[in-house]
Amino acid sequence: xxxxxxxxxxxxxxxxxxxxxxxxxxxPLVVPAKDxxxxxxxxxxxxxxxxxxxxxxxxxxxxxxxxxxxxVHEGDPIASAEVAGPGFVNLTLSTPALRxxxxxxxxxxxxGVATANTADRQTVVVDYSSPNxxxxxxxxxxxxxxxxxxxxxxxxxxxxxxxxxxxxxDWGTQFGMLIEHLAEVSETHARTPEGExxxxxxLNAFYQEAKRRFDDDEAFADRSRRRVVxxxxxxxxxxxxxxxxxxxxxxxxDAAYQRLGVGLTRDEVRGESAYNDRLADTVDALDAKGRLxxxxxxxxxxxxxxxxxxxxxxxxxxxxxxGGFLYATTDLAAIRFRLHELHADxxxxxxxxxxxxxxxxxxxxAREAGFAGDDARLEYVGFGMVLGKDRKPFKTxxxxxxxxxxxxxxxxxxxxAAVTEKNPKLSDTEADDVAEAxxxxxxxxxxxxSDRIKDYVFDWDRMLTLEGNTAPYLxxxxxxxxxxxxxxxxxxxxxxxxxxxxxxxxxxxxxxxLEYPRVVASVADTLEPHxxxxxxxxxxxxxxxxxxxxxxxxxxxxxDTRDARLALCDLVARTLHHGLGLLGIxxxxxx
Ligand code: ARG
Numbered sequence: 261x262x263x264x265x266x267x268x269x270x271x272x273x274x275x276x277x278x279x280x281x282x283x284x285x286x287x288p289l290v291v292p293a294k295d296x297x298x299x300x301x302x303x304x305x306x307x308x309x310x311x312x313x314x315x316x317x318x319x320x321x322x323x324x325x326x327x328x329x330x331x332v333h334e335g336d337p338i339a340s341a342e343v344a345g346p347g348f349v350n351l352t353l354s355t356p357a358l359r360x361x362x363x364x365x366x367x368x369x370x371x372g373v374a375t376a377n378t379a380d381r382q383t384v385v386v387d388y389s390s391p392n393x394x395x396x397x398x399x400x401x402x403x404x405x406x407x408x409x410x411x412x413x414x415x416x417x418x419x420x421x422x423x424x425x426x427x428x429x430d431w432g433t434q435f436g437m438l439i440e441h442l443a444e445v446s447e448t449h450a451r452t453p454e455g456e457x458x459x460x461x462x463l464n465a466f467y468q469e470a471k472r473r474f475d476d477d478e479a480f481a482d483r484s485r486r487r488v489v490x491x492x493x494x495x496x497x498x499x500x501x502x503x504x505x506x507x508x509x510x511x512x513x514d515a516a517y518q519r520l521g522v523g524l525t526r527d528e529v530r531g532e533s534a535y536n537d538r539l540a541d542t543v544d545a546l547d548a549k550g551r552l553x554x555x556x557x558x559x560x561x562x563x564x565x566x567x568x569x570x571x572x573x574x575x576x577x578x579x580x581x582x583g584g585f586l587y588a589t590t591d592l593a594a595i596r597f598r599l600h601e602l603h604a605d606x607x608x609x610x611x612x613x614x615x616x617x618x619x620x621x622x623x624x625x626a627r628e629a630g631f632a633g634d635d636a637r638l639e640y641v642g643f644g645m646v647l648g649k650d651r652k653p654f655k656t657x658x659x660x661x662x663x664x665x666x667x668x669x670x671x672x673x674x675x676x677a678a679v680t681e682k683n684p685k686l687s688d689t690e691a692d693d694v695a696e697a698x699x700x701x702x703x704x705x706x707x708x709x710s711d712r713i714k715d716y717v718f719d720w721d722r723m724l725t726l727e728g729n730t731a732p733y734l735x736x737x738x739x740x741x742x743x744x745x746x747x748x749x750x751x752x753x754x755x756x757x758x759x760x761x762x763x764x765x766x767x768x769x770x771x772x773x774l775e776y777p778r779v780v781a782s783v784a785d786t787l788e789p790h791x792x793x794x795x796x797x798x799x800x801x802x803x804x805x806x807x808x809x810x811x812x813x814x815x816x817x818x819x820d821t822r823d824a825r826l827a828l829c830d831l832v833a834r835t836l837h838h839g840l841g842l843l844g845i846x847x848x849x850x851x
Pocket of ligand 1: 391429591609611
């Protein structure tokens with residue numbers, strides 16, 4: 261149990277003892293104190309109870325504080341309790357208890373992060389990244405990839421069984437024009453020695469060229485439409501070209517995942533096409549439930565709770581009049597597959613905010629049609645757009661979409677310059693490696709640290725600065741600690757002392773550390789990575805304060821103090837490493 265939960269139980273017990281059954285269901289509302297002069301934590305339950313019981317909160321707070329004071333005995337986390345203001349209860353924790361809990365955290369491989377036991381373990385599908393074939397990944401896909409990867413890692417760390425799903429956009433009528441274009445350029449264009457068509461080396465250019473021909477050339481558009489039919493009927497030559505397009509795109513995506521350090525493999529690719537032979541079935545199932553209506557020749561459903569501006573029920577098309585299926589049909593089929601065949605308890609969709617309505621409708625329909633039972637948790641994890649510094653959609657100087665690969669290159673180049681400036685003594689190979697970690701880490705952190713639902717401003721200077729809530733700042737704190745151990749030639753594992761907790765900076769640091777398991781749990785619940793970023797940032801800030809005030813290796817530091825401080829440093833380093841790992845950010849030993 262984490263220390264805050266311990267305090268909460270103590271407060272609940274004290275309220276019960278002081279006020280009787282009336283206090284039974286009161287939420288203890290324990291939060292870290294804003295100012296160390298008011299103790300370490302504050303319980304805010306007296307106000308709510310006062311209202312409920314019609315009594316003065318201050319009196320209730322007083323009674324709870326007295327009860328907490330009585331209960332104090334050795335090993336208890338609470339050393340003293342005092343009523344304050346309108347009825348807050350300020351709590352000061354016992355130093356030995358803090359020290360002991362910090363030592364226990366340090367002795368634990370998971371740093372106290374609670375994992376679900378077998379009975380509560382859930383299977384969670386995380387649908388993320390999901391780029392589109394024959395289009396290069398852009399910064400918008402970056403967000404889904406980075407946020408989704410972090411969420412998958414956090415859920416795994418809390419003991420859930422995570423199934424990653426890359427819902428690749430690999431099907432649809434646009435493939436008619438892409439394949440037709442490929443067929444025609446393959447005839448006229450040379451191939452590489454490996455037989456690869458040179459034409460699709462640059463996916464964006466390839467896509468645009470196909471699109472331009474489709475729009476401008478009526479005959480080509482006709483041939484493209486015939487291709488769609490050929491594709492749908494599984495024509496062999498057409499399928500071969502489709503495979504070629506998908507394979508070529510996956511190569512690009514794999515390279516991006518590799519460089520981003522994102523754990524998405526080919527096994528986790530289950531694109532839209534994977535549901536093709538389940539679509540008719542899905543529509544039949546909707547029909548069997550009496551959900552299907554006809555509208556202008558198309559099959560539609562009316563998910564409950566959705567009306568348009570005129571107050572008319574809003575339809576969701578599941579089958580077009582020409583027999584074709586849609587994006588929504590595929591998502592309904594995927595829900596059935598994920599819940600019933602992957603046996604998921606919870607489905608998480610990390611997709612940009614423009615698709616919020618799509619998922620709301622799909623979820624509502626899945627419930628109504630009985631595809632998803634009441635206990636299935638369906639969650640849409642939306643995120644805002646990537647904006648440039650001018651607060652307009654992030655574009656290249658010439659106004660084009662920014663390619664992910666270019667963003668990564670630029671981040672690493674910029675980081676390389678910063679790293680060389682900070683530490684000119686690094687060898688070229690090490691500087692390259694550090695720059696890769698810092699540059700990629702900076703992009704990811706900038707994305708994860710902002711409240712995901714808001715648009716986020718892509719700002720090179722801000723994400724790479726060593727000051728403030730950035731990856732370089734956190735990595736620097738980690739590096740600083742590692743250099744202490746290196747300088748002292750000390751193996752952290754050899755330090756058996758309990759972490760230091762006497763100086764105010766040490767105490768602040770320990771309190772911050774002990775909150776870590778709770779922060780991880782809250783991210784697993786809310787799916788908001790910025791909570792973890794904020795916590796790590798505050799941890800690093802607390803460490804910098806400690807570092808300024810509390811010497812570790814200086815000659816005049818007593819051996820016991822030195823060891824206790826080393827133990828504290830080690831715990832901070834490991835927590836930063838663990839936390840950055842959950843964010844998908846690699847640490848370095850020097851920078
Ligand atoms: N390929 C889609 C896009 O780029 C995202 C797919 C999201 N996942 C899903 N199950 N619909 O917009």
